[in-house]
Amino acid sequence: MSGSRRQGRPPEPRGSRPKLDLLFVRRFCHIQAILFPSWTSQSVLMFATLLFVVLLEQLIIYQVGIIPSHFFKVLGEKDVVGFRQITIVAICLIVANSLLKSFDQFISSLMYVHWRQTLTMDLHKAYFKKKVYYTLNVLHAELDNPYVETEWDLFFPIYKKNHKMEGGQDQRISQDVERFCKGMSKMASNLIISPFTLVYYTYQCFYSTGWLGPISIFIYFFIGSVANKILMEPIVSTLVQQEKLEGDFRFKHMQIRVNAESAAFYRAGRVEHMRTNWKLQDLLQTQRELMKRELWLYIGVNIFDYLGSIISYIIIAIPIFSGRYDGLAPAALIELVSKNAFVSMYLIHCFSQLIDLSTTVSDLAGYTHRIGELQEMVLKLCKSHRKSRQPSCKELSGFDKDSLDSEEEDEEESGDVAFILEQVSFTALSSKEVLVKNLTLTVIAGHNLLVTGNTGSGKTTLLRVLNRLWETAHGSVHMLTSFGPRGVMFFPQKPYFTDGTLREQVIYPLKEIYPVTGLPDDERIIRFLTLTGLGSLLKRTDGLDERVDWNWYDVLSPGEMQRLCFARLFYHQPKYAVLDEATSALTEETEGELYHTCKQLGMTVISVGHRSSLEKHHDSMLFLFGDGKWELTKIH
Structure with a gap:
């Protein structure tokens, strides 16, 4: 929008570009230390419960996955009794899988609420300590500082001197923490079960297809991971910029709401209309840029997902065409093909789920950087306060210290x-x-x-x-x-x-x-x-x-x-x-x-x-x- 920017329109500040680097890892680990303070904490207990539920769910999924191979066998042999038994077992497995899936989602939601409470209260503890909330919003401009004007700012115009009108600390504490915790809760079940499923299905795939099957899948996953890492990199910085502009736009409307009468006395509707549209245009321009970058990521993820199903059949076809199963009857061969297809495809599915998380990880990285910046600034202000603190008076008992x-x-x-x-x-x-x-x-x-x-x-x-x-x-x-x-x-x-x-x-x-x-x-x-x-x-x-x-x-x-x-x-x-x-x-x-x-x-x-x-x-x-x-x- 720089080419169409009208005269007098303030330029948008450009900060450092957050990335998926060591700084991200350090900030992410610092947040995890807050969410998981000890081995006996509530977060660890819920995490262990979720792991137990997800493991049971995966055992049921495996049994459900090989049910079609049993159906192919009994149908090929026209076994009515066997068909009836398999049908009953299949229904019981599906009901059990549905219950476990529901508990999985329920525990993830509880973890999201608990994590948000823990992280927000930790930020509040530091934010409202030693006048940090004042120093951060008034005296320091390192972060995007919010300041909502009221009619008192027009009544006492000197008070609003040197303040910035942007979305900042409140957005980081209220929205970014919420989205960070929700993203983590969505990823939790997939991340904790991935090591177990990858090891188990790698063994099953090796047993069914030989070394060529798992090696091919691992190479395929490595190529997909590198491609997605390259595609994710520019998304993180754009997402951070979008969140900042979202705060700017929201606070502009709050400014107008709080000062509606004063603006009306000035007949300032036209000016505020123009300035609010500027905020909207900058936000939408960044959103379009983010969508363009996400488009390539979506293309890569979808290609990886659908191409995986083709690769699974290629892996199955190699031992069949090589004559490894020539001695089996047609019904037994169909059962084996169905079982091997499920194992190979589910192994690829496990990798695909990790690749699919790339969009969530990119969002999570953006929120991690914003929350981390706030934590680091609050810590810096607390340290500087301790160094420069002058002696103060003590409070009387009627006030909370x-x-x-x-x-x-x-x-x-x-x-x-x-x-x-x-x-x-x-x-x-x-x-x-x-x-x-x-x-x-x-x-x-x-x-x-x-x-x-x-x-x-x-x-x-x-x-x-x-x-x-x-x-x-x-x-x-x-x-x-x-x-x-x-x-x-x-x-x-x-x-x-x-x-x-x-x-x-x-x-x-x-x-x-x-x-x-x-x-x-x-x-x-x-x-x-x-x-x-x-x-x-x-x-x-x-x-x-x-x-x-x-x-x-x-x-x-x-x-x-x-x-x-x-x-x-x-x-x-x-x-x-x-x-x-x-x-x-x-x-x-x-x-x-x-x-x-x-x-x-x-x-x-x-x-x-x-x-x-x-x-x-x-x-x-x-x-x-x-x-x-x-x-x-x-x-x-």
């Missing part, structure tokens, strides 16, 4: 001091431009601080530095108060609401949920909802614990979202509250009432904002000029 990205090292706590900044300098993301230089600041209890300045001067970046989300270029930051209730809490510029009940929105990020009413917490929550002007929200949700099926961002206005965040702040009642543009969508009257409540609850507030009306609620003001300069003044 893992859910709050806690760290092991603690600083000496001082309840009267929240932060001490010594000669701190920091830059903008992916830039060498210094926003603040040599900032020295102490935040103490009872002394409210207002951080203001021009857009892009580093106000929100300062809060990221305080919260240890970003590293400083120079200087040190000391957080001397615990993070959590009765300590320090940060409320970001973009409100966050989880899925769940109204109670869960207010107590977030606490994970203790009270499913019944009448508890003291109910009175506090209702009081704070009423205090922030959200009493009507209780009626809309039918109570605190009624689970709603809507998206909070779609239902609540920007002002209601900020009010709900203040209800959450009042519920937790921290000693220090760090607020980033927390009242930008509210009236000055409402802003004053909320800040007055913060004072009544004994909170010290560190606010970021532009409004001049904020000054009367603070004791000092830090003005950032954006070129490294800053000024700290008292407010009278």
Whole structure:
């Protein structure tokens, strides 16, 4: 599509081409170590059960396969009694084979679900640890990072700076893991039984046709494997690119869904139509390229399958025409030919099944590379985090440590001091431009601080530095108060609401949920909802614990979202509250009432904002000029 790309259309990035190489083997083995952690694990038990079922199934298949030779014999000899007995045996074998085949499929499905659970939870454990989810999605561009814009990104445009709009980690964890595990479960029964069937039917083929039969089949399989390896190589990299573009296209539609009203205000339907079609065209172009490459693979696989049946008859014909079976009666010869044909054809079928798996293997290789890339990046970030980690505060008992990205090292706590900044300098993301230089600041209890300045001067970046989300270029930051209730809490510029009940929105990020009413917490929550002007929200949700099926961002206005965040702040009642543009969508009257409540609850507030009306609620003001300069003044 490069020739038809219109002016202004962003080019698609091109990464390294994944292959079926040692890197694939290493990544695949690493995933297997997660799926099979020990010899006594559930995966090993299910795998052993599947092996037992498949072995029984193969024994039945062999008996079913030689049934036609018995039929030929009794029909040739006109043996009615023998025909009746063979018919009964055949029916029993077919029923047994059907049952075993069904159990084979059932166990494979159970393995798929268990593998997906194990691998996804392992990725989740590392992904949500030590703020990796934040670092990977915001600070690093090594992988394709998703970022879904909302109307808040238009309301606070600086927040969406430096983000990429592509399918990435969420697609790798949700879709690629699912497809990887499903592909493995489909291949499992064929792979585990192949060594047994190949050895057994090779012996049977040698016994029936001599050394020429199995040698010919092995040479035929080797040629087919080499051809398929050559045909599979370009498919893997194309599949990886297709999955990335699928994520881009999906997230483009999600972006439009989330920002539908904002786009409508801009009358941006034509522009979004054009840009969405670009995503679709790139995806379809890659799909066509993948189909063309898969065409040659399908041709090779089908030729190998159908040519195998001809080769099996050639192998059988050699001992017959050489006079090896001249002394047999016609009925016995037909029985022998039928049995030998089944043995030779099934041996070729075993090899053909392995060749047929080539398309699944190519898909599996693509997913393996994508999952492996994510695992390696998460591990890299965890190691770099341990090396560069600065001492942090400890969480209070009301919060879960893992859910709050806690760290092991603690600083000496001082309840009267929240932060001490010594000669701190920091830059903008992916830039060498210094926003603040040599900032020295102490935040103490009872002394409210207002951080203001021009857009892009580093106000929100300062809060990221305080919260240890970003590293400083120079200087040190000391957080001397615990993070959590009765300590320090940060409320970001973009409100966050989880899925769940109204109670869960207010107590977030606490994970203790009270499913019944009448508890003291109910009175506090209702009081704070009423205090922030959200009493009507209780009626809309039918109570605190009624689970709603809507998206909070779609239902609540920007002002209601900020009010709900203040209800959450009042519920937790921290000693220090760090607020980033927390009242930008509210009236000055409402802003004053909320800040007055913060004072009544004994909170010290560190606010970021532009409004001049904020000054009367603070004791000092830090003005950032954006070129490294800053000024700290008292407010009278």
